[in-house]
Amino acid sequence: MKDFNQRVAVITGAGSGIGRALAQQLAAEGCRLALSDxxxxxxxxxxxxxxxxxxxxxxxxxxxxxxxxxxxxxxxxAAEYGSVNLVFNNAGVALGVTVEQMSYEDFEWMMSINFWGVVYGTKAFLPLLKQADAGHVINISSLFGLVAVPTQSAYNAAKFAVRGFTESLRMELELENSNVSCSCVHPGGIKTNIARNARMHDVSHITGLDSERSINEFEKFFRTTPEQAAATILNGVRHNKRRILIGSDAYAIDVLQRALPALYQRVVATGQKLQRKRA
Structure with a gap:
């Protein structure tokens, strides 16, 4: 799908961040939009x-x-536009807590939005996408869908699940010779409010930082703008990429995970210990 003019795009989480930037850029290319938040x-x-x-x-x-x-x-x-060509399952939330501290309520909240929201969006719209001349599902995973980090077990679980779900779907669509394709997106640090809107628990015994300082430190790694992220995603759709990495940090982590698929955990844990000592 090289041209988005007069296509119909569905975007969840479109009220801010990457979702809003996608809406703006697709509108500029003549796309008709169904936005939700x-x-x-x-x-x-x-x-x-x-x-x-x-x-x-x-x-x-x-x-x-x-x-x-x-x-x-x-x-x-479907009643409004008659067809759908693009579905961006973008809505997501964040949670900072250890496995031991985490309540089942928080875990289920995270999975219901970050994983099941992607599943529902994919399955609800897939029949409509197949009815169109061309379709594409874009599921937003994360840098943390490539590697795991302390205090992010639920987020990791959801984003790893999105990755597996999307990669399996991609192969199924290819085996069907379908007119629909899909891509899994792995953003690094994007300048959005996701950390500010997260459910943050006291994990100072792990990080050495209180919740506010943890957010501040985390946001130091937010270097890519939503506009840059959206442009990268749309370019990936045009080139029908299986995996779309966003930001130099995502590329670096991807290389680290490929080179040290098990030992990267020791690297991350050592870095966390040094941060806690400094704090």
């Missing part, structure tokens, strides 16, 4: 701005963890 005010604001620039946009509040709501949303998009 848990924050209705935010997604309506994005939609209003794009409509003022001449884009065709529908905006809805959507809880991606609600399977029935997702399928109803797919029906609504």
């Amino acid at each position: 848990i924050n209705q005010e935010a997604v309506e604001s994005v939609a209003a701005d794009l409509r003022n620039k001449g884009a065709q946009v529908m905006a809805d509040r959507l809880d991606v963890s609600d399977r029935e709501a997702f399928y109803a949303y797919a029906d609504k998009v």
Whole structure:
């Protein structure tokens, strides 16, 4: 899919960050948009701005963890546009806590959004994508879908799951000679509010930092803008890439994991110990 003009794109988590940047760039290329977010005010604001620039946009509040709501949303998009070409399963949340401290409620909250939200979005829209002349599913994993780190077990679990789910789907679609393809996206540090909006627990015995300082240290690695991330994703779709890495940090971690698939854990743990000592 080299050209997005007059295509129909579905974007979850479109009220801010990468989702908003994707909406802006696709609108500039003449794409028709179905935007959703848990924050209705935010997604309506994005939609209003794009409509003022001449884009065709529908905006809805959507809880991606609600399977029935997702399928109803797919029906609504189909009724509005008649077809769908692109589905960006972008909505996500963050959680900072150790395995021992983590409640099942927090774990289920994380998985319901970051993993099941991707599954629901993929399965709800896949029949519509197959009805179009061309379709593409874009599932957002993470740098932490390549490697695991302390205090991110639930996030790692969800993002590793997205990676496995998407890579398996890609092969199935190819074996079917389908008109639909898919890509798994692994962003590094992106300048968004995901850390500020995360559920953060006291993990100072691991990091040596309180929650606020942990967020501040984490955000130092946010070097890529949402606009740069969105451009990289769309370029990856044009080239039908299986895996889309975003940022030099993602490339570096990808190399580290390939070179040291088990020993990277020791590297990460040693770095964490040094940070805790400095703190």
